[in-house]
Amino acid sequence: MSLKNALAPFGIWARALARPYTIPVEDIMRAPADRYRGWHTNDAEACIGCGSCSDICQNAAIDMVVNRDATKGDTGLRPMVDYGRCCWCALCVDVCPSGSLGLSSEYTWVDKDPEVFRYVPGVDKKPWDDDTKGWHGGEWDLINHDRVPMSMLPGETRGQTWAEVVLGYSEEEAQREAARCLECGICTAACPAHMHIPEYIGAIRDGNYEQAVNLIYETNPMPEMCGKVCTRRCEDVCAHAKQGEPVAIRWLKRFATERFDDLREVIKADVAPIGVGKRVAVIGGGPSGITVAYYLAIRGFEVNLYEALPTLGGATFFGIPKYRFPMPSLEKQVDMLRGAGVKLHVNSPVDAALFEELRSTHDAVFIGAGLMRGKAMRVEGEDAPGVVNALTFLLEHHLRNNTDSDKVSKEPVVLPGMKVAVVGGGNTAIDAARVSLRLGASEVVISYRRRKEDMPADWEEIEDAEHENIQIDVQAIPLRIEQTPDGRLDLIWGPAEMVADKPGARPKPVLVEGVENHLVVDRIIGAIGQGPNLRWLSPEAQGTIADKWGWIKVNEDGMTGMPGVFAGGDLVNETADAISAIADGLRVVQGIPRWLGLQ
Amino acid sequence: MELLLQILWSSIGVLIAVAYGLLTGGIVRKLFARIQGRVGPPVYQGFIDLGKNFFVRDNISHGPMFYFGPALRTAGGVGIFLFIPAIVGWAPGENFSFAGDLLLVMYFMFFGSLGMALGGSAGGHPHTPIGAGRGLSQMTAFEVPFILAVIALVADTGSFSVHDLTLAQAGGFLEWNLLTHPFAAAAAFIAMLGMNGYAPFNVVGAPNEIPVGPMTEYQGGFIATLGTGRAIFAIAKMILFMDLFLGGATSILEAFIKVFVIYMWSVAVAAVFPRYRVDQSMRFFLGWPALIGVVAVLLALF
Amino acid sequence: MGVEEKGKVPLLPSGVPVGSKPHATDSTLFAQGRPKPLSLDESVAFIKNWFRAQSLNVMAYGTGCGSIELGPLGTSRFDMERFGITGGPTPRQSSVLIISGYLSVKTLKRVIRSYEQMPNPRWVVALGSCTINGGMYWDSYSTIKILDQYLPVDVYVNGCMPRPEALIAGFKDLMDMIKRGEANGYIEYQNNLDWYRANQRKVIKDWNLPEYSW
Amino acid sequence: MTIENPHVEKETQLWVGPQHPGVTGNMAIQVWLTGDTIQRGITHVGYLHRGFEKLMERRKFIQSFPIVCRICVPEPDTNEYLLAASIEELGGITIPEKAVWLRTLVLEMSRLASLVQQIGGGAGATGLGAVPNWTYTLRDYILDSFEELTGGRVYHMYMVYGGVRRDLPVGFAERMEATLRKIEERLPYIDKVTFQSSVWRERTQGVGLTDPAWVKEMGISGPAIRAMGFARDVRRDFPYLAYPELDFSVITSTGGDIYARMEIRRHEVVESIKIIRQVLQKMPKDGPVAAPIPNVFTWRIPTGQTYVRAEASRGEMGYYTVTDGSDKVRRVHVRGASYVHGFAMAERMFEGLNIADLHPTLVSIPTCPPEMER
Amino acid sequence: MNEFVQEIQARFEVLWSNPQRPDLMQIGVRQVNALPLLTWLKSNTGYFILNHFSAVDWIEDGEFQLTYLLTDYAARRSLMVCVRIDRAAPTAESVHHLWPEAVTYEQEMFEMFGISFPGSPRQGVDLLLEGWEDIPPMRRDFDTAAFAEEAFGFRPGRTHTNPRDRVAIAFGQKGFLHDH
Known part of the structure; x- marks a missing residue:
């Protein structure tokens, strides 16, 4: 034990004279680093209540609680964070499609009562609500905002040909695009026909396309038409659309239906044949007419469809050019009708006399004549x-x-x-x-x-x-x-x-x-x-079912003023797009059996 | 009657000693904090801790013997203080130095540790016997140089009474035993490191091996008593060292300063050294400090 | 050689193989009877509470991951000692028990034993989100979820894990509550010990505690 | 749980139990003493058991990313890196160049913080009050840099699959340099009180001996094996991340006692500082910090298993990960260095040890209980 | 690495081998020659360090998989030996005589999976849990969330509305191919 070793330690007494490391009492609550992850903040207006934050949280710390009533683009729910669970990993911020959720940089919260550590950021007022520092989305996001690019015909040449402009996804592209979906379900609300969109996109992602097509046919008898020409209300409200490109729902629907040349064996419907022995006449082969005809036919109704033009499709046939909606895919969907047992009468316009005759021989009549x-x-x-x-x-x-x-x-x-x-x-x-x-x-x-x-x-x-x-x-x-x-x-x-x-x-x-x-x-x-053209009806029939400009008024079952006469499509709703016509058709598919007392 | 007056003065002396002990303890904690780069507790923290311990509601006791631990510890400290002259030549400061001598004082020193050993063991916690075993063996080790130093002094001045030993050094600091008997002083001051229970010899109450050894079961009021005991024990020992080696004190202020200076010696060592194990500290004390003690005795005898 | 090489499971003197002792129920080592309820006027004594608040002893028991932040708190950067807070090596000398995060059932039993060894008045500070509703280990089979059911908690400091600054805020809160005489978790524990004991018994199956043998 | 010693003669059985200031973390050592020397000791853990591996089997890949760093509190980043590396290997993801360097930086900073804390622990265990205070402060400066880089103080949750979550903040290198200089400035003072202090050397030299013969039987790693002269370091033996491009030396020493292990840590702090400086200097200035990963809600990884290892401050840490084609992990086994050190090696080291040296020995190995029981 | 696998193949039947990485070779062997292979590897090859030993529960195949990872630090390579054992009555030979740290691995696997290693010194002694009365928790058929809910209970007062259901209720989502 040398003397040097015995005396060396005394050297540290110099430390006693130096300034202590301790942070003085007044600035103990020092400001944290800029990107410190503190308590949650949320912009309640930008938030669409999609629930992605609640799904990603592995501590089940985030509940979606009702904050306002649901509208087309917003489920009306807002995330409530339970700080008896949260671990401040900020995955919820990185997965938030609308970028409304963020973490402030505030870190002190002391209380006697354990129930208090739960609040809805952005709704319950907190001192750190407008803290811009902290952890906010945008720099590194868990979700990828840009869509899988769709291959199309080059701009100059497509002007000269009638070939279809949009070429459709390959299987790998479709699965990659389908994998982008956060399955929040907001699109279902925006779609007039409320299609089961997250379910069939999930089916496409997992590769079982048969289940996907069946899910599509649950609420849409003309999916290939919708897959090519729909106005895509669902994509406008898609959670991704807030900060990036929405999921290509329309193209995925088209991809699923184009996988099968003949859907007749693929679609398996099992509904009670409540309509056996009942006869329904459908005037107009547009989307609404096809919907009513198809869904009533599979329920056992005997359906006669009268179409003035040589082929069905209505506005989707003559209104939409073939480079967007080629004839073969229209034929494919009309075959589905034949498969369902609908008797098609083409080139047979209905006049007042035939209308009266149809009313007497059929239990119900549906007018889906469209704006001619x-x-x-x-x-x-x-x-x-x-x-x-x-x-x-x-x-x-x-x-x-x-x-x-x-x-x-x-x-x-x-x-x-x-x-x-x-x-x-x-x-x-x-x-x-x-x-x-x-x-x-x-x-x-x-x-x-x-x-x-x-x-x-x-x-x-x-x-x-x-x-x-x-x-x-x-x-x-x-x-x-x-x-x-x-x-x-x-x-x-x-x-x-x-x-x-x-x-x-x-x-x-x-x-x-x-x-x-x-x-x-x-x-x-x-x-x-x-505009509507009801001149083929008798004047008193026009008077009962339509207003002075020719628009038909229907109740919630789709029935007009004349008992047994139902109506739908562009004649009834003003949105005048195919999917709204299908939605009217679906309402009538429920209305007719209920009116006939078969439900 | 004169005895009653002396009792009154001495009890006031004891209270002052306890207060000064707690104050010094606060200053020492502040010094340790400073060297560790911390601000450290307020200097009066010792009094607050004392108060808090008194106000602890229920004291869990393990039988009558359990009470004797702190009682004997404090009695040891007070005993030392009463029988040595805090201030020489001033009646109230003399306490009862006429009645007792160095042997009694040294008995009181051992008395405290024995008390702690018995009291602690009554607590029934296995840590206590190990802690007590360590404390007693370490005490015997550091007593050897101290006793040799004391023998050297007594041999030289011929009387066991502390009062006489102090008077023998009267006449300026050149007469202090520190200078006249350097070897004895060295041995005694090294032994003092062991007595105070600071590092490098604080393995007895060390928190992270056998947590606080004998004091494991004590809480609340007991710790308050132990706190006062330790305060008075430290101050009393410092006064003893002042009397033996620094020529006693003629005024209160001189006493305070000398006591503080002696205290700082053990603090200076404590802040910078880790702990010795018990066997290492025994080997240390029976090593060259004991040798110095023997040399001191030889010098005094021949 | 530290590890038994005999290959045979050692038998206890009583012949029972090591480790397979039947689980004892509430052994005598845990408080059974309910002590006499404390008079409330005690807590209005401002002086006593002031002394108790100014010198807290935190028990040296890092039950969860939050105890790593007690390091910086106790050392020179944040220095809790300047507020009079020091460490208490054993339950007897400590007055504050910090449950610093998740609490596994095995630790809960030792925590209860330590808590009951602490002299009154004693306080419990719960750190992090694991003590409120299970935290990250909400679906774990071995950690308790709501500390409130097993021990009375006086102050919750939230954070995963709470920073030393938040801990200081928590301690200041606790000191104020003590001075106001509101930190009475320990009275509540004594007054409805049966409720606490029932919850504890529901979770802790093996009440054995290591006996010290000479 | 108690293990009775059947052949009890005159030994005192003692629990250096979970509630004990002298135990690193939350574990218990059951020791049989005669006087002050330990005859045999058994390590008991389970006090911090949360069942990480069971929880990870119920969580999607992205969801087990935040829970992993809670496994070892003083050094969380090795866990984050190992899980990210194993899932990236099985999931077929390559991380960009800058992410490699950022990960190396974070691993080295975490290693430096852990080593500095262990030096403080080593000194504090033998009774020195000053050194733990300094080292916790130095570690706190490093935590401030972590907070600035990753957004979290102790748990960083920074190394995600595909790279890291944020780039270097502006001016980070200068502030980091200041922190490193503070550490370097304090090291000589630490040496004065520990390595050059007679009492400390007496307390640590020849204490807590490890026997080189054990190396053949047990998977010892880290400072424990380097103290016996074996130059085994995963960063050199199985290089990963940016370590092949860094030059650092593997410190070894002889003696296998507490002093040797602490000496290794003391020099490894200098090495870590050197590495951090190199990383900050060689790091590419721009480029992406994370590669895109599939949609985290539906990410499936085909069946496969792998073992990834890294050098933590306590030794070699490894993750054995098995995936079964679903969106969750089939099995993750966290093999920390303390698993071997805490049980097999520690129980052999306890024999003949003085009870006062139990804590310094545990700290010098060191044993990190949450890593032993997960 | 392949020639090393050939060497093993010569002595013991290797069911499958997969070079996961240049420094990690995985092989599968039958349970019967697991212990002989390990003993041979330890005694006369470079792979004498047991780095890691754990079990994987393949509940669908009704089997546990024991994985031994041996590392040769000189050659800087690792070998992962995978052995499938039956899940109904899981027993395996103990390797604690080859590697002392295997005692703890086996103790943990008995407690967590229920795999018994006859002769392992500390089998049956509680390592991680105390007073555990349910089936071994790491088995796939043990549901930890249900256990946590039933044994500990969560703090009441939390309500969660699934966005999908709220949208369906608010806008009446019905399918027409099936009668709901």
């Missing part, structure tokens, strides 16, 4: 030759190309090399423009009264149209049409400026006086909109 009257532009010079309504233009085009009906001239309205102007901004206007482009029109112009973002057409359609370099003139109000000396047409239109309407509605275009522009074209197609 194209609205006029109500502009002076509209009756000049070369001005045609978009509805008739598309109807004749599809009849001419896809059926051998003799009621239409072989000569198409738009000839190659012509310049065409389309007035209107909806899906029909876009389709009319793209069809005339494919008919060889040298140049196509769409003229619309409001701004581009107000166009009711699907943003994907507008993008595709612009890809095919179709020019869109916005804020143009048509004034009058005149004939130019060389037989062409001059569309005279005035610019409009937008005036705010009542809150929530689109702004109203108001004409700027005194300025007139000229647009010299060969053909003008009016796509202002469509």
